[in-house]
Amino acid sequence: MPQTRAVDLSKGFEMTSRPAPFKLTIDSAADYARQLWSCIDNLDTDSWFEEYFCVVGRCLKLRSPSRFYLDLCLENLVLEPFNESAKAEATEVIILDRRSVPSLLSARWDTEVFSTKAFVEAMEQEKLRGIYDPDHDLWQFYDHEAKRGLYILRSEGSVPPWEASFPLRNFIHWSCQETSQGLLHAGTAGVDGDGVLIVGPGGSGKSGTTLAAILSGMDSVGDDYVLASLQGESVEVRPVIAKMKQDAKGLARLGLNPDEALFEGPNWQNKYSFDFAALGRGMRAPHLKIKAALLPRISHGDKTSFTKTSGMQAMLKLSPSNLYQLTGDWQRTMQFSGSICRNLPAFHMDLGAETDEIADSLRDLIKGQLQ
Known part of the structure; x- marks a missing residue:
């Protein structure tokens, strides 16, 4: 969980002299949000771009004076067919930048120490959600x-570079x-x-295992974030992100060439992004009924093996990045991860040396032990 950190906010992020900056404290953050919405309601938005999206069952109406962020969504999210009748129920998200809208109300922090935790909690007390990133001046x-x-x-x-892919x-x-x-x-197969x-964390073999499974013809709903649903004691996942990421060495181990046009990058993490469905092997499944949580470990053994472990161990691997x-x-995020792990058997997966053998072992586990 993000902690309080000292950030020099004494000069604020005043992008324009009109209007006068809002003097902001943690306790007045919700008022700033409401004044921003009021400011936007008075703008001439006739020339703005507008797109309706449906993502994991959520209908969204995106509006912006620029196509930049809207195109990011088109390129990187798994979009579902949009029902015209859903427009009236769509959640509106407005994306603005201060250079395109210089009259937008700016803020000057009336404090020199910023706490993400305190900011979020103050917003929640006002029945709002919010985040501020002082490094990128992002609200x-x-x-x-x-x-x-x-x-x-x-x-x-x-x-931010990590935002572009999701x-x-x-x-x-x-x-x-x-x-x-x-x-x-989590990855899925x-x-x-x-x-x-x-x-698992970076370096545990999560992405390599997922991609090995896809290359063997298995399906996936993704390798980064997926949407999980609890239906009684059943867990189902659906795709959200259209692309997965892997570094050059990981691609080479699986016989893939990052210089091919399919692969975009390297990105800020030195990884290449690509739509795994375009590989022509495994397909992007519309949903998967999850039977177990696997915790991969690079063991350099001859064969892949599975060892039963606890749901607590699975939660400890799943929760930190969330x-x-x-x-x-x-607290709710932690509780949700815990509920998922309590409803699933968990196994350590000690990875063998050969990618084909890893994929075959994974397929046998799903088709055999888990049915």
Whole structure:
């Protein structure tokens, strides 16, 4: 969970002299959000771009004076068919940057220490969700009852590098709260509609295992974030992100050439992004019924083996990235991860040396032990 850190906010981020900057404290953050919405309501928006999206069952109306962020969504999210009748129920998200809209109300912090935790909690007391990133001068606000979100950037292209591959991350996360759904940071692999979660930190073999399964013809709903639903004691996952990421060495181990046009990058993590469905092997499944959580370990053994472990161990592998990358109601995020892991058997997966053998072992586990 993000902690308080000293950040020099004494000069604020005053982008324009008109109007006078809002003097902001943690306790007045919600007032700032409301004044921003009021300011936007008075803008001439006739020339703005507008797109309707449907993502994991959520209907969104995106509006912006620039196409930049809208195109990020088109390129990187798994979009579902949009029903015209759903337009009236769509959640509106407005994406702005201060250079395109210089009259937008700016803020001057009336403090020299910024606490993400205190900011989030103050917003929640006002029945809002929000996040501020002082390094990128990035603001996001969400009002669930009013069905509206607001995303403000310093400039059109100042989207943080980790945001580009998963636009609208926080808005989708916030819309899940107080429901039986949530985002999980996990790889997935499946056969005939049944599948597994593959969880673990960087370097554990999570991405390599997922990609090996896909190259062997198994299906997946993704390797980064997926949407999970609890249906009684059953766990189902659906795709959110269109692309997965892998570094050059990982691609080479699997016989893939990062210089091919399919692969974009390297990115800020020195990884290449690509649509795994375009590989022509495994397919992107519309959903998978999850039968187990797997915790891969690079063991350099001759064969892949599975050892039963506890749901607590699975949660300890699953929760850290969720808590670090998803903002707001961390207790609920932790509880959701715990509920998922309590409903699934968990196995350590000691990886063999050969990718084909790893994929075959994974397929046998899903088709055999888990049915």
